[in-house]
Amino acid sequence: MSGAMAKRLTIGILGSGKVGTVLARLALAAGHRVLISGSGDPAKIRLIVGVLAPGAEAVWSAEAARDADIVVLALPLGKLESVPVAELDGKVVVDAMNYWWEVDGIREDLTDPRVSTSERVQAFLPGSRVVKAFNHMGYHDLDEGPRPVGAVDRKAIAVAGDDAEAVASVSRLVDDLGFAVVSAGSLRDSIRLEPHAEAFGANEDAGTLADMMARFDETERGRAVAAARGADASV
C-alpha cells in the first residue's frame, strides 16, 4: 500500500481466528508471503485459510515462526505458553494480543497495572524482539481500514517497542499494510494501548491517535497506572 515497492517479506501469523485471518489478508494484499498457523495440525485450518485468506499457507506454528521475517502473535493472550519459544529466538515478534478475560479467564498477572501485557510477552520470549502493534484496532476496522500513503482518511496504528531496529521493521510493515504509524514508545509505555486506555479500540488518524496517547496520564486509567507504578518502583 505504500508508494515505493516494498521488499517482499515472509510474515508468520500465529492464530487463525478473526484477527489472524484479517492480518493475513492485509499482508497478502501488500504482496508478502504469509504462513499462518492455528493451535495444532495445519490440516484443521486449511479450509479457513483457503476461504478467508486465500494465498496464505497453513503450517505448524513452529514452521511459521522459523521461516518468517516477522512473526505476528494473533492468538488469545491466555494461550501464550503454546507459542514455539525456540523458533522465535532472535525474531521480530509483533504482539497484536490483548487480555480478554472472557476468553482468557480471570488472570491477575495480566491485569497488574504495573506491567504491560507486552512486557509479559517479552519476558516469556527473552530471545525475541517484541513490538506491540495492531492490538488497539478492532478486526473489522483493520479489515476495512487500509489506505495508500497520502489518503486523507488513512487510519493509524500505534507501534511500541524497546528494540529500535525491530520497531522500524514493524513500522514499515504497518505502512505497507495500509496504515499510518504512530510511535507509542517502549513496551512499558504500551499500557497506553491496552484495554481501559482511550486508545484501545481507536480507529483514528495519526494525529488523533497520538493525542489520545499523549493525554493518557491525565485519564483515570493513566492515574491508576501511575499510582500503581509509583507505589512500587521495583517493577
Place this chain on the structure above:
Amino acid sequence: MNTVQFGLDTFGDVPTRDDGEVMSYPEAIRQVVDEAVVADELGVDVIALGEHHRPEYAVSSPDTVLAGIAGKTSRIRLGSGVTVLSSDDPVRVFQRFATVDALSNGRAEVILGRGSFTESFPLFGYDLADYDVLFDEKIALFAELLTEKPVTWSGTTRAALDNADVFPKTANGLATWVGVGGSPQSVIRTAQYGLPLMLAIIGGQPERFLPYMDLYRRAADQLGTTAHPIGVHSPGFVADTDEEAAEIVWPHMKVIRDRIGALRGWPPIQRHEFQAEIEHGSQYIGSPETVARKIAKTVSSLGVGRFDLIYTSGTVPASARLRNVELYGSKVLPMVKDILADSTNGTVAA
C-alpha cells in the same frame, strides 16, 4: 422462489415509561409480550429473545416468555437469540423448547450460541476457562438430541447418558440455528452439524461477512452436510424520521454500550462512531424508508434467507419501542419486499 424471513430480536432491555421512570422487571417482560403480539398481527415472521443475566435486561429465561407469547399469537415464530448453551443443560434446553413448540403448534426455534456475555458462567457454576470445551461438548449432545431418538453420550461437562430417551417429542422436529459472532471455527462447527447459521453483525460493513458465508457453504460441502439459508441479525430502530430515530436511540444506547464496554476496556462511544455505523455500518436506524433500503441492500448483497433486527437498545422508552415494532411490521417490511422483488424481478437467490 425462496421467501426471505424477517424477525425482531430483543434481550428484553428494561425500558423507561413515558413518565421517565424505569419499568419494573415484570412490566418489562410484559412489554416484550405486547410487542410480540403487535409483531404477530403485522406479519413479522419471527421474534427471538436473547438470554442475559444482567440488570439491564429482563429476559433470562427466553423459553418461559415465549410460552407466554405462544398463547397470545398465532403465526409468528418463537425463537431464542441466543440460548447460552455452554452454561445450560442441553437436555433441558431441548425439553423446554420442545414444550414451547407444543404450546405454539410448531412455531418454536432455538438459536444456540456461546453468547457475547459471560455472566451465566459464575451464576451457574461454570468456569470461563472451559468456554470452548463446554460449547463443543454441549452442541454435540444437542445435535444428538435433535434426532429425538434415545441418546448415548459421554463427555467431561455433564453426566453421561446411556440410551436415554428425552421427552416431549415434537411434531415436526425442533428448528435449531447456531448463532456466531465471527469466529471462523464456530462457522465450521455449525456446518459440521449441518445446522443453519445465524451471523451476529453488530458493527462494520455487512459485506465483510461474505467470506464467512462462503466458509460455511464450503465447509458443508466438504463435510457432506447441508448448507442452509443463512440468517443475520443486526441492531436498529425505526421512527418517523431519520433524525428522530437517531435522537431517540443515542442517549440510551450510549449508556448501555459504555457500561458494558467499560467491562471490556473500551472507551466511551463517540457520536461520530454511532453516526458512522448508521451511515455505512450495521446500525439500521432511521425512517421506514431509510431502514428498508438498508435492510434490502444487506439481504441482496449477502444473499441471506433471514434478517432479524435487534430492536431494543437499553432504556429506550416503551412507547417509542412499540412504535418501532409497528413501523417495522407495517412499513419497513412491505418496502423491503418491494425493493427485493423489483431488484430481482421476483427471483430471490436461494
